[in-house]
Amino acid sequence: MNFFRHRHAALLGLPVIAVLTAIAGCSSADDNTSVAVPNPGRKATELCRNLDEALPRTLDGHSREDPEPRSALTAGWGSPATAIILRCGVERPPKMTDPKVASGNDPKAVGGGVNGVDWLMEKQDDGSTRLTTALRKAYVEVTVPRGDDVSGVLVGLAAGVKKAIPTGIAY
Template identity: 45%
Template sequence: MRRLSGPRLARLPAVLVLAVAVGCSSTDAPAKVPVPGPPAEEAALCRALDKELPKSVAGHDRSDPEPGSELTAGWGDAAIVLRCGVPRPGRMSDPQAEAVDVDGVNWLLEERDSGPRFTTTYRRTYVEVTLDERFMHDIGPLADLAAPVADTVPPSL
């Protein structure tokens, strides 16, 4: 086994500190998310939803992802990302799928390593909310989004 000593050992902590600082530094660039392409009627519902979305969710200020669109919104450097007019998730056909009801809005739950994804059910268009790992066991952000969804995206027929 080779041991580090002398000047090489003295440089090691500085190199590690620099590597950690570079790896943890954040950029001012907004997150990038794909913009859905719903039919015109659903896009109109999404535009109405966009106008009603709160300025902050779960204590995070609104910070919309790129490219800018009325079909997407974000809060807290992509901690919370909403996409409106997404396709119906395949998991919605699974009778074992989990769902939660938050203030009258039902959401399909999909657990992922990067954080949960929720998609509305029984609405005229699907609204998807992804949360990062900080919200692994917390549906609190959905409480801030339920009223705007309920007010602008009617139940499906």
């Protein structure tokens, strides 16, 4: 008789496990943005770790909410659906060597500087803007969602980038 009691309890446990699994699947962990973590060399990784420590707690009115998986090479600000995302140690974007960009003849990409940091600015098909540092020892990429103030983001990041990522040719 004990066999039936344990078997009955085990069978009742299955629906409970299914419900708990479904609830866990809808937990706040799903509220985090998932971002591909770059895999730069040792020197760039060290610079990116320095940048992580120099980044602001708030950026353009958004508080820092780092994406998953947690890494010193990534950072985020704002709600997951509309987060400003930073990735440090990315590869050089192809547009950075495109002659059309250098001559100002590419309507989707332009170069410029803000507070001593040079950036390549690329409009994305979804309306967001991807910004990548230029002439720094590590490439830093920032994605700004459509509707956010790109200039405010660049001003907010300039001091940290200047402090942590020296000028020069990327590793």
